[in-house]
Amino acid sequence: MNLAGLSLSAQGKKIGLYGGSFNPPHSGHLHIAKSALQKLDLDEVWILVSPGNPLKEASKDMAPFDRRLEVCSQFFTAPRIKVLGLEKALKTRYSVDTVKEIRKRFPKSSFVWIMGADNAEIFHLWAQWRDIVHILPIAIFDRTGYSMAGRHNRLTREFYKDRQKPKDVTKSIAPSWCFVPLVRNASSASMIRQQLKCDWWGH
Numbered sequence: 001m002n003l004a005g006l007s008l009s010a011q012g013k014k015i016g017l018y019g020g021s022f023n024p025p026h027s028g029h030l031h032i033a034k035s036a037l038q039k040l041d042l043d044e045v046w047i048l049v050s051p052g053n054p055l056k057e058a059s060k061d062m063a064p065f066d067r068r069l070e071v072c073s074q075f076f077t078a079p080r081i082k083v084l085g086l087e088k089a090l091k092t093r094y095s096v097d098t099v100k101e102i103r104k105r106f107p108k109s110s111f112v113w114i115m116g117a118d119n120a121e122i123f124h125l126w127a128q129w130r131d132i133v134h135i136l137p138i139a140i141f142d143r144t145g146y147s148m149a150g151r152h153n154r155l156t157r158e159f160y161k162d163r164q165k166p167k168d169v170t171k172s173i174a175p176s177w178c179f180v181p182l183v184r185n186a187s188s189a190s191m192i193r194q195q196l197k198c199d200w201w202g203h
């Protein structure tokens with residue numbers, strides 16, 4: 001990965017960082033990425049394929065990183081959505097380290113962290129989660145089954161006064177967050193893996 005080239009092309013842009021296992025990617029992910037571009041008024045969304053979610057144990061149904069990266073590159077072909085193996089390149093695994101590195105290496109771009117409402121519910125279990133909130137704005141996207149949990153959780157309670165409207169969140173200075181209501185998409189990777197009934201979906 002050419003980090004210098006990426007940094008140059010990212011200059012002056014508002015970018016959504018959308019981290020995930022993407023095991024496999026599905027229409028729910030695409031819906032969030034496209035909605036983020038529009039509702040947060042972003043220039044780009046970066047799909048950050050995770051080498052391994054620190055809260056998920058390595059398991060036989062997790063496809064190898066290279067396979068997930070390859071399939072994501074084939075799947076996310078919409079304009080302004082970039083698939084990157086940035087965490088592998090930066091050698092980071094925890095999101096707090098990833099966003100610190102990104103801030104350092106892309107000083108002329110602004111960033112917002114994108115996640116689904118299910119992750120907002122457990123965000124307080126992430127390593128140094130309050131530091132993440134102080135580093136960049138956070139956008140929580142509604143998800144089937146998690147509408148309440150996405151709005152009412154440790155993050156939204158502790159940072160209640162820092163709530164913004166989605167269209168303002170990238171202009172705001174952290175700590176700030178927004179909840180993004182949208183037409184929900186019920187897809188989930190675990191459901192797809194169950195339907196495929198295989199060790200991992202590439203086999």
Ligand SMILES: Nc1ncnc2c1ncn2[C@@H]1O[C@H](COP(=O)(O)OP(=O)(O)OP(=O)(O)O)[C@@H](O)[C@H]1O
Pocket residue numbers: 019020021022023028029032114115116117118119141142143144185186187188189190191
């Ligand atoms: N249908 C969806 N609607 C909204 N957000 C979603 C949806 N699917 C995934 N997300 C969000 O996208 C990010 C990446 O999700 P991930 O790759 O873990 O997919 P998943 O479908 O949640 O997987 P799994 O079922 O294996 O947990 C997470 O922030 C998650 O909350």
Ligand SMILES: O=C(O)c1ccc[n+]([C@@H]2O[C@H](COP(=O)([O-])O)[C@@H](O)[C@H]2O)c1
Pocket residue numbers: 018019020021022048050052053054055056093094095096119125126127
């Ligand atoms: O940093 C952490 O402690 C942490 C804990 C859980 C999840 N994350 C990140 O959250 C993103 C979504 O993960 P996932 O597996 O739910 O798709 C992905 O970028 C993970 O690296 C990060």
